[in-house]
Amino acid sequence: MKKSMLGVIDAILLPEEMGELAAHRSPAAIPFAGRYRLVDFVLSNMVNSGIQSVAIFPRSPYRSLMDHLGSGKDWDLNRKRDGLFFFPAPAKEGQFSRMAEHLDYFNRSDQKYVILSNSTTVANMDFAPVLDRFIQHKSDILEVIHKGESAHIYLLSLPLLLELIKNRHETGYKSMQDVVEDAGSSLTISEYEFEGFLKRIKSIDDYYQTSMQLLEKEKWSELFNEFQPIYTKVKDEPPTNYLAGSYVTNAMIANGCVIEGEVNHSIIFRGVKIGKKSTVKNSIIMQKSKIGQNCILEHVIIDKDVSVEDGAVLRGTPDEPLVIKKGSVESAVASS
Template sequence: MKKSMLGVIDATMPQGEMGALAAHRSPAAIPFAGRYRLVDFVLSNMVNSGIQSVAIFPRSPYRSLMDHLGSGKDWDLNRKRDGLFFFPAPAKEGQLSRLAEHSDYFERSEQNYVLVSNCTSVANMDFVPALERFISQKCDLLEITHKGQSVCMYILSLSLLMDLIKSRHETGYQSVQDAVENQQSPYTICHYEYNGFLQRIKSIHDYYDTSMKMLEKEKWSQLFNEFQPIFTKVKDEPPTKYSNDSYVTNSMIANGCSIEGEVNHSIIFRAVYVGKGSSIQNSIIMQKSKIGDNCILEHVILDKDVIVEDGAVLRGTAEEPLVVKKGSVVESTVASS
């Protein structure tokens, strides 16, 4: 049963909803939790559920996503049969129209069922129980929910997906979701409630709030475990170096960093430098950023390769974190408006 399902990841979420973090990358490729990308979670969940063929449909810009996924080796999807497929979505409105551009992929597939998912749900979910319910209850469409709300993940037969694609102009359905939500549809709709940790990231606030939850041991342990690992692109980095004057509490520090200041309740990605006398509180600092000496950062999200000059003060709030775009150089005091 595990190998009878095809994975489809819809990575066409509008970049505008994620603000500056998606200005130069697909939302699926946004870095998360020190070493991952958002797409790693749903992709790993599919692989852990026995899915061996996954198609990703991204919208431009997608170079960062392609670089991260590569051949799919880190998810054991670089295989001669099935594997990872990357289908850049054309500039067409409607999920089903975008899938129709690559209908030959579905026509060649030998799986009986399809899991269609968004790209930004952070969870560690086994999809097999959902598929078992779909089959046992003889559903046409199954919607996965969390706390009674849809998480935009659906299971249906491959033949029905092909029918929805071919009949989209007659039915007016633009997506699988439309078919589920239409009360006049002829389909039997079932639901599967997922009770574990799940956060759907649709905004900067969602991203910041979910990231801070990763610093809570209980939530972290629900998301990361040895039995259902979350895979990501492997990078070799030296251990992080802490100076004698550094002070770190309740934080996540990735490899390759150099910490000479204070870090509290924050997430620090790979190869970040924190200078002497600097204080980082409740913040997210992405890869290869450099914070000079005697800086203050509170409720801040620094994208990759940001340079914060000596003495700069950056302040946001928990409700509106200050986001600094990739490659910026910050020379003075900045606060969220």
């Protein structure tokens, strides 16, 4: 039954609130939780649910997303039949119009059902019970709900999806959300309430608050478990080196880091260096960034490859974290 589902990930739609984090990458490729990308969660959910064919519709720029996913090997999707497919399309077009450009893919698919999801929902979800509920209710479309709000994840039959794509000009529907929200539609809509940890990342605030929640053991355990692993691109790096003078409390630190300062309630990605007598609190430091000596960082999101010079002070607030763009250099004079 599981193999009867086709996975479709719409990685194009994104509110502007993601700002600098999405300025040079697809939202699906935004780094998250120390070693993952946002797309890893829905993609892993699909693979863990037995889905063997996944189509991704990315927005430009999508180079980092394609570099991360590659052939799909790390998700066991590098297959001779089915597998992982990329279908880039202009972001300005509607969801159904983008899919219409690749009807051959849908017509060749022999799966009976489709899971259609966004790329920025963080959850660990088995889609098999969702399919069971859909079949039991005999509805046209099933919408996944979390705490009374849509997760923007839908299940429907492949023939119905093809019908919605082909008839989009007559119906006026541009996306699945349009269909579900049309009170006058003749289609029947049912709901599946997901009770586990689920956060839809729609803004920088969502990203920051969700990241900080994962430092709570209970929340982390809900999202990551050995029975339904979250897969990501494998990178072989040495263990993190904690040097004399380092002090770490309640932090998530990936491999390949060098820590000489203090880290508290923060998420540190791969290959980060934190210098002597520097303090990092309530912050997120992405891959290969370098924090100099005697720096103070609080409520900050540091993107990849940032260099923070000695003595710099960077402060945001819990409600408005300070975002430092990828590849920039933050000097003590500019940031004090």
